[in-house]
Amino acid sequence: MSVTTNATIASFGGKLLKLSHAATTTKCEMKFNLYLPPQAQTQKVPVLIYLSGLTCTAENCSEKGFFQHGASKKGIAVLYPDTSPRGLNIQGEDDAYDFGSGAGFYVDATKAPYNAGYNMYSYVTEELPQTVFAAFPQLDSSRVSITGHSMGGHGALTLFLRNPGKYKSVSAFAPITNPINCPWGQKAFNGYFGDDQQDKWKEHDATELIKKWSGGPLDILIDVGTGDNFYKQGQLLPENFEAAAHDAGHKGLNVRYQPDYDHSYYTMASFADDHVEHAAKYLFA
Amino acid sequence: MSVTTNATIASFGGKLLKLSHAATTTKCEMKFNLYLPPQAQTQKVPVLIYLSGLTCTAENCSEKGFFQHGASKKGIAVLYPDTSPRGLNIQGEDDAYDFGSGAGFYVDATKAPYNAGYNMYSYVTEELPQTVFAAFPQLDSSRVSITGHSMGGHGALTLFLRNPGKYKSVSAFAPITNPINCPWGQKAFNGYFGDDQQDKWKEHDATELIKKWSGGPLDILIDVGTGDNFYKQGQLLPENFEAAAHDAGHKGLNVRYQPDYDHSYYTMASFADDHVEHAAKYLFA
Numbered sequence: 001m002s003v004t005t006n007a008t009i010a011s012f013g014g015k016l017l018k019l020s021h022a023a024t025t026t027k028c029e030m031k032f033n034l035y036l037p038p039q040a041q042t043q044k045v046p047v048l049i050y051l052s053g054l055t056c057t058a059e060n061c062s063e064k065g066f067f068q069h070g071a072s073k074k075g076i077a078v079l080y081p082d083t084s085p086r087g088l089n090i091q092g093e094d095d096a097y098d099f100g101s102g103a104g105f106y107v108d109a110t111k112a113p114y115n116a117g118y119n120m121y122s123y124v125t126e127e128l129p130q131t132v133f134a135a136f137p138q139l140d141s142s143r144v145s146i147t148g149h150s151m152g153g154h155g156a157l158t159l160f161l162r163n164p165g166k167y168k169s170v171s172a173f174a175p176i177t178n179p180i181n182c183p184w185g186q187k188a189f190n191g192y193f194g195d196d197q198q199d200k201w202k203e204h205d206a207t208e209l210i211k212k213w214s215g216g217p218l219d220i221l222i223d224v225g226t227g228d229n230f231y232k233q234g235q236l237l238p239e240n241f242e243a244a245a246h247d248a249g250h251k252g253l254n255v256r257y258q259p260d261y262d263h264s265y266y267t268m269a270s271f272a273d274d275h276v277e278h279a280a281k282y283l284f285a
Numbered sequence: 286m287s288v289t290t291n292a293t294i295a296s297f298g299g300k301l302l303k304l305s306h307a308a309t310t311t312k313c314e315m316k317f318n319l320y321l322p323p324q325a326q327t328q329k330v331p332v333l334i335y336l337s338g339l340t341c342t343a344e345n346c347s348e349k350g351f352f353q354h355g356a357s358k359k360g361i362a363v364l365y366p367d368t369s370p371r372g373l374n375i376q377g378e379d380d381a382y383d384f385g386s387g388a389g390f391y392v393d394a395t396k397a398p399y400n401a402g403y404n405m406y407s408y409v410t411e412e413l414p415q416t417v418f419a420a421f422p423q424l425d426s427s428r429v430s431i432t433g434h435s436m437g438g439h440g441a442l443t444l445f446l447r448n449p450g451k452y453k454s455v456s457a458f459a460p461i462t463n464p465i466n467c468p469w470g471q472k473a474f475n476g477y478f479g480d481d482q483q484d485k486w487k488e489h490d491a492t493e494l495i496k497k498w499s500g501g502p503l504d505i506l507i508d509v510g511t512g513d514n515f516y517k518q519g520q521l522l523p524e525n526f527e528a529a530a531h532d533a534g535h536k537g538l539n540v541r542y543q544p545d546y547d548h549s550y551y552t553m554a555s556f557a558d559d560h561v562e563h564a565a566k567y568l569f570a
Contacts, residue, residue: 010512010545012555063550064348227295260295265348270297 003135006031012072013038016062025127026085027117033058034132035068039075044140046168046283047077047132048276051124051148051155053174054184055102057082061149064265070276076283077139079132081124083151085117098184099191105179106155107204109192118192121204125159125166145279149173149268150230151184153222157206157241164215169282171221171275173268174228177241178207184235207237207244210253218245218252221278223271225261288420291316297357298323301347310412311370312402318343319417320353324360331428331453331568332362332417333561336409336444338435338459339469340387342367346434349550355561361568362424364417366409368436370402383469384476390464391440392489394477403477406489410444410451430564434458434553435515436469438507442491442526449500454567456506456560458553459513462526463492469520492522492529495538503530503537506563508556510546 007018014037023030039045048071050061058080061067071078084104090113093100104120133141146167148156153175160170179185180201193200202208210218224231224238231238238255245253261267292303299322308315324330333356335346343365346352352363369389375398378385389405418426431452433441438460445455464470465486478485487493495503509516509523516523523540530538546552 008545009547009549009551010510010543010555011551016551066351066354066554069351069354069554225295258295260293262294264294266294266296266301269351269354270295 003131011035012068014040014068014072016068018058021131023123023127025119025122028085028087030085030123030128031058031082032128033062033080034136035062035071035078035080036136036138037072037075037077040077040138043075044138045075045077046140046143046145047079048279048283049079049081049124049144049146049156051081051106051146051152052083053148053150053152054083055097056152057102060265061268064269066269066272067276070273074276074280074284076276076280079128081128084120088117090114090116099187103151103188105151105188105192105204106159107189107192110197110200111192111194114192120155121159124155125163143168143283145169145283147171147173147275147279148175150263151176153177154179154185154206157220158204158209161206161209161213162203164213168285169219169279171278173223173271173275174225174231174236174263175206175222175238176236178205178237180205180208181240182235182237207241210241210244210250211248213248213250218250220253221275222253222255223258223261223267223274224255225258225263225267227260228263228267230263288416296320297353299325299353299357301353306416308408308412310404310407313370313372315370315408315413316343316367317413318347318365319421320347320356320363320365321421321423322357322360322362325362325423328360329423329425330360330362331425331430332364333564333568334364334366334409334429334431334441336366336391336431336433336437336440337368338433338437339368340382341437342387345550346553349554351554351557352561355558359561359565359569361561361565364413366413369405373402375399375401384472388436388473390436390473390477390489391444392474392477395482395485396477396479399477405440406444409440410448428453428568430454430568432456432458432560432564433460435521435548436461438462439464439470439491442505443489443494446491446494446498447488449498453570454504454564456563458508458556458560459510459516459521459548460491460507460523461521463490463522465490465493466525467520467522492526495526495530495535496533498533498535503535505538506560507538507540508543508546508552508559509540510543510548510552512545513548513552515548
């Protein structure tokens with residue numbers, strides 16, 4: 001459970017810590033970043049988990065997402081996990097940008113060979129928070145929210161919807177909301193679960209999960225850019241998620257179609273404050 | 286004078302334009318970025334020029350500096366030039382990170398072979414703004430401020446101090462303030478001017494220039510991180526600049542030594558709003 005501090009960087013009055021630990025769920029050394037706002041010096045602070053998208057590590061959003069700006073003002077720590085195990089030496093794991101390393105899809109793989117460590121669901125929901133809360137007592141383990149981008153938006157929505165009460169709130173940027181019906185999701189779920197495991201696929205599909213949600217009123221903030229090529233190509237399918245929420249009678253889904261915004265961190269930076277504000281509403285309720 | 290638009294990216298309610306043009310001063314195609322705030326759709330907006338540091342292009346600060354955040358609120362365009370000519374095929378120009386390409390030092394070289402295009406002083410003070418104001422009539426050429434980081438902080442200070450009245454305000458992050466007395470500056474000035482041109486060196490040294498300033502009251506904001514390795518190594522020498530300003534009777538120099546902050550864009554992002562605010566005070570005076 002021990003955590004190694006590889007760098008400490010001053011940021012918006014707080015500290016961005018570049019950390020690593022030997023993870024048992026993913027069977028490798030995992031890097032992650034943790035932003036401690038200035039308030040963490042004198043009080044317990046809640047945590048916002050930010051899940052990154054395909055190809056990313058903990059670094060991208062730490063540098064370009066602008067979450068530290070709002071988190072510093074509100075007094076919220078931000079936890080940036082990596083997107084997959086690294087260096088497991090599974091044949092082919094580094095061959096594609098949308099499967100294997102950098103593309104763990106926040107599931108526990110059941111199909112060989114990826115079941116030998118591609119357990120990002122257990123890692124993000126259990127091992128990483130346990131590790132972090134043990135190492136940083138200034139974090140309040142009872143107040144955790146979650147957000148993410150693209151594949152990480154899929155992760156945020158599915159982890160929230162699978163675990164009622166675990167997270168105080170959820171939001172997402174350009175999330176993959178219906179992976180069983182888009183090329184990225186089908187490729188990933190086929191590789192991690194197998195194509196004969198449709199029930200398993202549905203357990204990690206936000207559009208399927210929201211149909212069954214019984215955890216109380218929902219208040220989900222989603223930003224999708226209308227200039228996002230992956231949205232245009234049908235990888236995100238937020239309309240399917242909206243339709244499922246509507247059919248199930250959930251009124252608290254706020255999908256904002258932001259004119260011209262693309263799939264990049266420029267979009268995250270532009271609306272990060274709104275998503276921190278959304279989390280703060282519940283973390284400090 | 287024609288400008289090519291290579292990309293248009295939505296950012297903080299405005300547009301970040303990735304542009305290029307055939308520059309005569311630097312004898313090559315030059316790339317640069319221009320952020321147009323939302324206000325530029327309906328009114329003339331002033332311009333803040335941001336000069337980048339060693340190794341950087343127009344991209345780094347556009348992605349990681351968060352100037353767009355404050356500029357969007359205030360209604361200020363941000364112009365991000367490149368840091369040198371590119372591809373002139375001068376022998377050795379790509380050999381070092383601190384001289385040649387990516388390291389133009391905002392001077393007009395007089396020594397061969399770099400006098401064949403390393404004219405970043407003329408480019409930034411004359412050709413680029415003329416090009417930009419001709420192409421974008423929504424920019425107000427009468428209201429321009431300047432800022433920059435490291436080598437770009439040197440550029441901002443020296444361009445301001447050499448041209449009274451040209452810029453409404455100046456600020457800098459971790460600037461090289463006394464290049465004639467630091468290794469980076471000595472190497473660059475030797476290469477661009479020659480070691481027998483001490484008077485020329487002084488013309489591009491902020492500490493020397495402030496001794497002779499007679500352009501009226503100064504109000505200069507500078508942030509330097511105490512965790513900045515280049516500050517610790519004596520490359521920046523802000524104390525020399527402060528002493529010279531003090532000896533010359535200039536009271537308006539505000540050097541903030543920011544505890545633990547380093548030389549990276551994390552520092553810029555943390556204080557970008559303050560520097561935009563500083564510029565806005567004069568751009569909207």
